[in-house]
Amino acid sequence: MKLWKKLTVLFLLFLISSLAVCGTITLYHTRKINIDRTVSNYKRQLEAVSYTFDQFGARQEFEEMSETVRNAYLQFEFKKCCGAGYALLKDGGTVINLTDYDIVNPDELDENGMVQSVEKKKILILKKVLQEIEGYEIVSIQDITDTYRETERQLGLYLLIYWAVSAAAAVCVAMMVKRLLKPLKELEQAAGQLSGGNLKERVEVRSGDEVGELGAAFNRMASEIEHQMDDLKLLLGALNHEIKTPMTSIIGYSESLIHVKLPEEQRRTALNYIYQEGKRLESLSGKMMSLLGLYEEGVYEFTWIPAEALFQCVEEMEKTCAKAHGVTLKTECRGKWNYLVDPVLMESLIGNLVQNGIRASEPGDTVIMRDTEDGMEVQDFGRGIPESEIANITKAFYMVDKSRSRSRNGAGLGLALCEEILLLHHSRLEIESEPGKGSCFSFVLPWEDGAPAAWRSDGEGGGEV
Numbered sequence: 001m002k003l004w005k006k007l008t009v010l011f012l013l014f015l016i017s018s019l020a021v022c023g024t025i026t027l028y029h030t031r032k033i034n035i036d037r038t039v040s041n042y043k044r045q046l047e048a049v050s051y052t053f054d055q056f057g058a059r060q061e062f063e064e065m066s067e068t069v070r071n072a073y074l075q076f077e078f079k080k081c082c083g084a085g086y087a088l089l090k091d092g093g094t095v096i097n098l099t100d101y102d103i104v105n106p107d108e109l110d111e112n113g114m115v116q117s118v119e120k121k122k123i124l125i126l127k128k129v130l131q132e133i134e135g136y137e138i139v140s141i142q143d144i145t146d147t148y149r150e151t152e153r154q155l156g157l158y159l160l161i162y163w164a165v166s167a168a169a170a171v172c173v174a175m176m177v178k179r180l181l182k183p184l185k186e187l188e189q190a191a192g193q194l195s196g197g198n199l200k201e202r203v204e205v206r207s208g209d210e211v212g213e214l215g216a217a218f219n220r221m222a223s224e225i226e227h228q229m230d231d232l233k234l235l236l237g238a239l240n241h242e243i244k245t246p247m248t249s250i251i252g253y254s255e256s257l258i259h260v261k262l263p264e265e266q267r268r269t270a271l272n273y274i275y276q277e278g279k280r281l282e283s284l285s286g287k288m289m290s291l292l293g294l295y296e297e298g299v300y301e302f303t304w305i306p307a308e309a310l311f312q313c314v315e316e317m318e319k320t321c322a323k324a325h326g327v328t329l330k331t332e333c334r335g336k337w338n339y340l341v342d343p344v345l346m347e348s349l350i351g352n353l354v355q356n357g358i359r360a361s362e363p364g365d366t367v368i369m370r371d372t373e374d375g376m377e378v379q380d381f382g383r384g385i386p387e388s389e390i391a392n393i394t395k396a397f398y399m400v401d402k403s404r405s406r407s408r409n410g411a412g413l414g415l416a417l418c419e420e421i422l423l424l425h426h427s428r429l430e431i432e433s434e435p436g437k438g439s440c441f442s443f444v445l446p447w448e449d450g451a452p453a454a455w456r457s458d459g460e461g462g463g464e465v
Contacts, residue, residue, distance in 0.1 A: 008174045015173075016166055023158050031151040038147045039113055042124055046086075046140045050128040053081040057132030071095070074133070082138065089137040099141040109139065121145045183211045187218055199226040246277040249320060300345070300424070304338035307371040313343075314350045314369065321355060326363030329354065332370035337447040339376075341425060349421045353378035353441045356415060360384075360439065375427070377442035385433040394419045394429060415441075 056062055056077050065073060075096050078088050087097040092106055101118065109127040116123045126140040186203050193201035202222060205215045253270040256262060262270065311331040322329045339346075350369060357367040357380030368379045385393060394415045415429070422428055422443055433439035 008170065008177050011173050011177070012166065012170050015169055019162055019165065023162060027151070027155055027158060030154060034147055034151055035115075035144070038144050039124060039126075042126060042140055042142050042144075043113070046126050046128050046138065049082045049086065050130060050138045053078060053138065054130045054132045057130065057134075057136075074136070085140060085142055087139040087141065089139060091135050095136075099139075101141055103139060103141075106137070106139065115144070122148045180211070183207075183215055187215060190218065190222075194222055194225070199229055243281055246281060246317065250274050250277055300342045302340055302342055304340055305343050305346075306333075306336065306338050307376055308333045310339075310341075310343065310346055310350060310376075311369045313347050314354055317347070317351055318354050318358070322358055322367070325358050325361065327358045327361045328364075328366045330366055330368045332368060335371055335373075337371065339445045339447050341445060345421045345424065349418050350376065350378065352415065352418050356380075356441070357382065357439070372442065374447075375442060375444040377440055379438065379440040381438035384435040384437055385431070385439055386435055387433075390431050390433060393431065 056074070062070065062073070074088065078086070078096055079098065082088075082098065084098050087099055087103055088095040089103070089106055094103055094106075097103065101123065106127070109125060111127055111129075113124060113126040116125065121143055122145045124140075124142045124144045126142075128138045128140075130136045130138065183203065183206065190201045190203045199222065202219050203215045205212050205219070250273075253274055257267065257270055308331070311333065315329050315331065318329060354367055354369065357378055360382030361367060361380050362382065365381050370377055370379070418429055418441075425445065427443045427445060430442045431439065432442075
């Protein structure tokens with residue numbers, strides 16, 4: 001059963017039960033009030049006629065009458081005072097009966113009265129003991145069937161209204177519940193779209209209630225999933241980007257070891273290279289996954305290391321790529337500072353900047369790695385980047401010259417990965433470029449012998465990055 005149907009049924013059960021209980025109580029009290037009012041009216045009538053008739057017993061001439069005359073006189077006066085619906089009793093026997101019914105067991109009657117069912121009629125029986133006329137009683141027998149029928153008519157009318165209101169309420173509640181649950185239906189459809197791969201799907205949040213909060217939570221979840229998928233694409237592309245060059249060398253050394261008998265020293269060099277590159281790729285893959293929130297925390301190893309050591313590692317990794325493109329790698333270390341970095345990630349960062357410079361350069365050009373007063377930079381003298389493209393260059397899979405980048409094994413991921421790595425180091429990438437003259441990529445890092453200008457707290461260097 002659908003949720004809206006369940007809620008409708010539940011609400012109607014509550015409504016019908018409430019109306020039934022309230023109606024039953026109301027009808028019961030209404031019936032009791034009507035009957036009590038009718039009984040009270042007939043009691044007052046009985047009191048009135050009994051008082052009037054009882055006054056004959058107070059007359060002096062009544063005492064002087066003989067028994068026969070007295071009985072005849074009372075019967076005559078009773079018919080005049082009381083009329084139909086009344087009976088006169090003496091010592092438990094009926095003297096005169098002006099009702100349509102026989103009086104049975106008069107001793108069981110009391111002044112509170114009783115209601116009996118006679119031939120589908122409701123008969124009210126009341127008794128009044130006379131004070132002045134000793135031994136006499138007046139009985140009132142009245143048909144109050146109409147009073148009961150009126151109550152039954154009220155019950156019928158109530159039931160009609162009850163079921164009409166219930167039916168109208170059922171329709172209104174069903175429409176209202178469906179309207180209230182419409183956002184949930186949209187949420188269900190959006191979830192289906194999301195599970196089908198449409199990560200751009202969102203729901204419209206129309207209210208601030210629990211349903212609206214659920215829709216907002218769904219949108220946040222969808223955005224996070226989309227972000228995670230983007231990160232996953234970045235990770236997969238970055239891993240491919242990072243392992244391509246060392247894997248080429250590893251495969252080359254492996255083929256040499258398989259097919260060529262090398263001198264022992266060269267064989268050990270090849271094996272050591274394969275081992276070192278394998279360990280580096282293992283460490284890098286784990287840290288990249290951690291970097292993108294897909295691996296456990298605590299795998300970063302920050303340590304103080306000189307720029308020269310980082311440049312030497314990058315030069316060794318990228319020399320084959322530079323040679324293949326006819327580009328010269330150069331390092332310029334003007335200081336002896338140690339930088340607080342994760343060496344593996346920082347090597348990947350500088351290596352990506354160098355590869356970017358190599359792809360942007362022509363044969364015979366130079367790519368320079370150098371330290372600065374407050375960090376490091378990589379400079380090339382290639383084609384440069386248009387000013388309009390600089391804001392987008394660090395986005396994943398974005399390439400200024402797509403045909404040129406693909407022809408040189410570019411994937412548009414290197415600079416995006418650099419941004420992620422620098423965020424982990426509380427820094428950012430600064431880009432200076434001029435078309436036809438080249439580009440310079442720089443960043444600030446904390447160093448051991450004092451804080452660089454961009455990290456000072458006194459405001460002289462531009463504040464924290």
